[in-house]
Amino acid sequence: MTLSPQQVRKQVMDYLEATDCSIIETSPLHVTVKLSPRADQMLTDRPYYWGFVERTGVEPETLSFTFVFNPEQYDSQAEAALVPRSSGLGNPGLMRADTGNGIASKPVEIEAATEPGGIISAGSVGSPAPPGNPQDSILSRYFGVVPALPRIGPGMIRREDVIYGSKRLRQIWEAAREEGKCLYLFEDPGSRQRTTLFSAAYEPWLGVYYKVEMSCDLKREELHFMGISLVTGVITYEFGSKLSPLKLTPRLPENVHVQPLEMSVTAGAEQLEASLTARLAELDYSWAEEARERLRLELAIIDVYYEELLKEPDEEKRKEIEEQYARRRQETSWQYEPQIAVSAVTYGLFHLRKT
Amino acid sequence: MTQLFRNSLPAGASQPAPVLPVPLSFNRNWLQDLESKLDKGGPWGDWRLSQLAVQGEEAGLVSSFDELQCMKHLSGLSPLPHQIDTAHKVLFQMSGRAILADEVGLGKTIEAGLILKEYLVRGLVSKVLILVPASLVLQWVRELNAKFGISAIAQKKAYSWGNDIVVASLDTAKRDPHKEVLMNNEYDMLIIDEAHKLKNKKSTNYQFVQQLRKKYCLLLTATPVQNDLGELFNLITLLKPGQLGNQGDFATNFVVDKRQPKNEEQLRGELSKLMIRNRRGEGPVNFTKRKVRNIPLTLSEEEKRLYDGVTAFVKEQYQEAGGNLSSMLSLVTLQREVCSSRDAVFITLVNLIKKLPEDSPKRDRMMELLQTIRTVKANTKAEKTLSLIREMNEKVIVFTEYRATQEYLLQYFREGGLQCVTYSGGMNRGKKDWMMDLFRGRAQVMIATEAGGEGINLQFCHHMINFDLPWNPMRVEQRIGRVHRLGQQNDVIIYNLSTQGTIEEHILHLLHEKINMFEMVIGGLDVILEKFEKKESLEKSLYKIMLESQDEEQLRSGLNHIGESLSQLNTRIKKESETII
Numbered sequence: 001m002t003l004s005p006q007q008v009r010k011q012v013m014d015y016l017e018a019t020d021c022s023i024i025e026t027s028p029l030h031v032t033v034k035l036s037p038r039a040d041q042m043l044t045d046r047p048y049y050w051g052f053v054e055r056t057g058v059e060p061e062t063l064s065f066t067f068v069f070n071p072e073q074y075d076s077q078a079e080a081a082l083v084p085r086s087s088g089l090g091n092p093g094l095m096r097a098d099t100g101n102g103i104a105s106k107p108v109e110i111e112a113a114t115e116p117g118g119i120i121s122a123g124s125v126g127s128p129a130p131p132g133n134p135q136d137s138i139l140s141r142y143f144g145v146v147p148a149l150p151r152i153g154p155g156m157i158r159r160e161d162v163i164y165g166s167k168r169l170r171q172i173w174e175a176a177r178e179e180g181k182c183l184y185l186f187e188d189p190g191s192r193q194r195t196t197l198f199s200a201a202y203e204p205w206l207g208v209y210y211k212v213e214m215s216c217d218l219k220r221e222e223l224h225f226m227g228i229s230l231v232t233g234v235i236t237y238e239f240g241s242k243l244s245p246l247k248l249t250p251r252l253p254e255n256v257h258v259q260p261l262e263m264s265v266t267a268g269a270e271q272l273e274a275s276l277t278a279r280l281a282e283l284d285y286s287w288a289e290e291a292r293e294r295l296r297l298e299l300a301i302i303d304v305y306y307e308e309l310l311k312e313p314d315e316e317k318r319k320e321i322e323e324q325y326a327r328r329r330q331e332t333s334w335q336y337e338p339q340i341a342v343s344a345v346t347y348g349l350f351h352l353r354k355t
Numbered sequence: 356m357t358q359l360f361r362n363s364l365p366a367g368a369s370q371p372a373p374v375l376p377v378p379l380s381f382n383r384n385w386l387q388d389l390e391s392k393l394d395k396g397g398p399w400g401d402w403r404l405s406q407l408a409v410q411g412e413e414a415g416l417v418s419s420f421d422e423l424q425c426m427k428h429l430s431g432l433s434p435l436p437h438q439i440d441t442a443h444k445v446l447f448q449m450s451g452r453a454i455l456a457d458e459v460g461l462g463k464t465i466e467a468g469l470i471l472k473e474y475l476v477r478g479l480v481s482k483v484l485i486l487v488p489a490s491l492v493l494q495w496v497r498e499l500n501a502k503f504g505i506s507a508i509a510q511k512k513a514y515s516w517g518n519d520i521v522v523a524s525l526d527t528a529k530r531d532p533h534k535e536v537l538m539n540n541e542y543d544m545l546i547i548d549e550a551h552k553l554k555n556k557k558s559t560n561y562q563f564v565q566q567l568r569k570k571y572c573l574l575l576t577a578t579p580v581q582n583d584l585g586e587l588f589n590l591i592t593l594l595k596p597g598q599l600g601n602q603g604d605f606a607t608n609f610v611v612d613k614r615q616p617k618n619e620e621q622l623r624g625e626l627s628k629l630m631i632r633n634r635r636g637e638g639p640v641n642f643t644k645r646k647v648r649n650i651p652l653t654l655s656e657e658e659k660r661l662y663d664g665v666t667a668f669v670k671e672q673y674q675e676a677g678g679n680l681s682s683m684l685s686l687v688t689l690q691r692e693v694c695s696s697r698d699a700v701f702i703t704l705v706n707l708i709k710k711l712p713e714d715s716p717k718r719d720r721m722m723e724l725l726q727t728i729r730t731v732k733a734n735t736k737a738e739k740t741l742s743l744i745r746e747m748n749e750k751v752i753v754f755t756e757y758r759a760t761q762e763y764l765l766q767y768f769r770e771g772g773l774q775c776v777t778y779s780g781g782m783n784r785g786k787k788d789w790m791m792d793l794f795r796g797r798a799q800v801m802i803a804t805e806a807g808g809e810g811i812n813l814q815f816c817h818h819m820i821n822f823d824l825p826w827n828p829m830r831v832e833q834r835i836g837r838v839h840r841l842g843q844q845n846d847v848i849i850y851n852l853s854t855q856g857t858i859e860e861h862i863l864h865l866l867h868e869k870i871n872m873f874e875m876v877i878g879g880l881d882v883i884l885e886k887f888e889k890k891e892s893l894e895k896s897l898y899k900i901m902l903e904s905q906d907e908e909q910l911r912s913g914l915n916h917i918g919e920s921l922s923q924l925n926t927r928i929k930k931e932s933e934t935i936i
Contacts, residue, residue, distance in 0.1 A: 014407050071831075177404075184399040218420045223413065288376055306596070335571070339377060
């Protein structure tokens with residue numbers, strides 16, 4: 001699965017909004033944002049700076065970025081917008097018609113004004129010849145000052161291309177997981193519940209989003225979002241679809257009561273694991289058989305090879321060969337031995353209205 | 356946490372756990388985290404972020420055992436079909452242990468990057484060690500970061516080894532105290548560039564790599580067999596001992612003589628399980644042609660006088676020094692510079708004079724030469740170059756060996772109304788990149804003194820002018836390699852300027868006619884030179900001939916001799932590599 005620029009944009013915007021970053025401007029192709037302290041700490045890799053802020057108590061200065069989701073279109077719009085400007089025909093109305101996008105014309109101006117010498121950005125690849133002002137002579141550029149370092153620091157807006165596969169996107173996902181993995185939520189009953197006479201019964205569920213990694217010398221993964229009612233012990237494999245129509249809130253809503261647990265969280269986890277194991281048992285394991293076959297073959301070759309060498313009469317040398325032999329066998333098992341590892345991506349307690 | 360349960364669930368609810376045919380392990384760290392937060396009452400995660408993390412997992416999910424995932428994680432890089440095929444084969448047929456033996460210029464680094472990326476994406480690899488020649492460390496780091504988004508770092512200090520993905524020089528890594536650290540580590544993947552340095556199994560290189568603990572392993576080399584088949588056997592033993600039997604089996608089954616294999620069919624079959632060798636001219640990788648135009652020029656009278664003056668002076672000095680070559684290098688330079696520009700000669704002469712004692716008799720001789728320089732008003736080569744450039748009216752790169760010539764040409768071309776940029780080895784990385792961008796953008800001409808090193812890729816330009824020629828063929832090849840590489844759409848036209856009746860004419864003859872180097876397949880040259888230079892470097896041999904020959908005739912026969920042995924080596928190597936792999 002890969003993500004389109006729109007999908008990436010949606011996810012990045014979700015993150016920025018969830019972490020209270022202040023969006024300076026945005027278009028379908030980009031967003032310029034001043035990070036919140038919380039996001040800055042997660043994304044900019046400045047532990048010393050944040051250590052300094054913490055110790056001295058100064059007002060933190062967070063960094064700003066322009067994240068570009070569709071670099072190609074963004075650049076070509078920038079270029080298109082430059083032509084009428086430099087030839088003195090700069091007509092905002094016309095430009096909007098050209099680009100077909102009213103919001104985009106503004107960032108383009110900013111881009112051209114702040115970064116005439118080309119943008120050095122860590123994440124961006126390609127499009128190395130940004131449009132410059134064709135009027136300045138080659139000489140002035142030749143003798144000009146080269147910005148040798150990426151522009152960074154308060155006041156500077158650094159451009160970065162954020163696309164599927166870019167480091168920044170991976171980092172955002174990791175940051176999201178770090179701050180969002182462990183949950184304690186309630187179903188939002190809506191405003192009517194407040195005025196209802198009877199308090200609603202809420203059932204606590206343990207929900208775990210499992211990642212199953214099946215690996216040998218190759219690898220395949222599966223995701224399972226499972227939930228177990230800690231009251232009834234009912235297990236669902238489709239916990240995600242159970243949650244998706246609901247609105248969830250971190251606060252205990254008014255006029256509801258949570259049913260007491262019939263089962264500890266640990267017991268629930270054990271049930272989930274047992275149930276997942278049963279599910280996994282139904283899978284096709286020919287991949288593991290094939291991997292073991294490969295392993296057998298490799299080991300046989302190694303055995304034959306070293307059998308000859310181990311006839312070495314010299315004690316010292318033979319010891320060395322034995323070590324090598326053991327190492328090689330171990331490496332091979334490490335490479336091919338099939339195994340399954342299960343870990344949790346997110347997890348938590350969900351209190352849902354009893355049905 | 357302690358809780359009271361009013362009644363426990365019936366025990367029958369949990370069925371006996373089924374046994375899986377594969378060891379299964381549950382990571383339960385999450386449960387501890389959840390319980391400790393329940394005890395403390397938080398802090399709890401944000402539901403939106405949680406969903407985002409899940410979407411991230413879904414987007415990166417490896418849903419199939421046998422399908423390359425890395426491509427969708429790469430942007431701005433479009434690997435060639437043979438590179439993707441190679442990655443595919445290494446993963447799914449070779450289980451991640453392979454020799455990548457493409458011919459030079461087909462992108463072994465890209466292939467290794469793809470394979471590494473794939474394993475990283477699949478989460479099968481996290482700890483990686485990449486061992487390369489010291490001069491390539493930074494290039495590897497840069498490429499992995501820029502092209503593949505892999506956070507590799509260059510090993511600088513002892514603590515660098517702690518990083519997940521480290522690029523280091525093999526020579527550093529195999530020495531203490533580094534060796535000790537590496538031996539105690541386990542590497543999910545080991546990549547070795549220029550792996551022919553491991554051909555000798557008694558060498559420290561070889562033993563060091565053999566002892567490293569590694570899961571997947573890639574050996575990169577353009578010349579898996581340099582001298583004899585035993586080298587290939589050693590490489591394979593490093594990767595998968597026993598794959599070709601033991602040394603004795605291998606010798607009886609596959610080797611007739613050091614260089615000549617037998618049962619070729621079978622050997623090739625066995626090798627294909629371990630080694631991938633893509634060749635030029637095969638499949639979709641087609642290099643455009645190289646077209647050579649030699650442009651003979653006649654020196655003006657003044658220039659000729661200067662040339663003769665310098666030549667005579669250099670020879671005299673050589674005889675005075677009693678044929679000692681090492682003390683003569685600056686004079687040899689002088690001799691070569693006089694074929695380039697008077698500016699270059701001038702600077703070297705002045706520097707030489709400064710070093711002489713006040714009363715040296717040589718001083719007068721050199722002052723005389725300086726006077727001769729004064730008489731030279733025009734540069735025949737530069738004039739010709741300017742008119743060539745105007746004629747072709749396309750982007751062109753002009754190579755010269757000397758900074759002084761570069762400065763002069765810059766001045767001269769600008770006066771002639773051309774837009775030029777310069778490029779030289781002394782520039783820092785940022786400036787180099789900038790110059791390249793300018794050249795790509797609006798400048799018509801790039802005047803470069805440096806062709807070696809990394810990162811100048813000028814596929815968008817297909818004219819190059821050798822304003823003067825290096826005497827080391829590898830440097831000529833590096834020059835051509837800047838424009839004639841993957842991605843070049845047009846035939847590359849190489850202009851060689853040579854002034855008649857000078858040493859330059861002979862050198863050009865040697866390079867062009869004898870080794871046919873301007874048109875030859877890239878990559879053959881280094882092998883030929885390595886063999887030729889077992890005794891003495893080609894450059895040095897040329898100097899000797901130049902300095903010692905009494906007349907034209909002697910010079911010609913000396914050069915002819917070198918030419919012959921080079922072309923013999925060329926045919927022999929070609930034949931060998933065809934039979935073996």
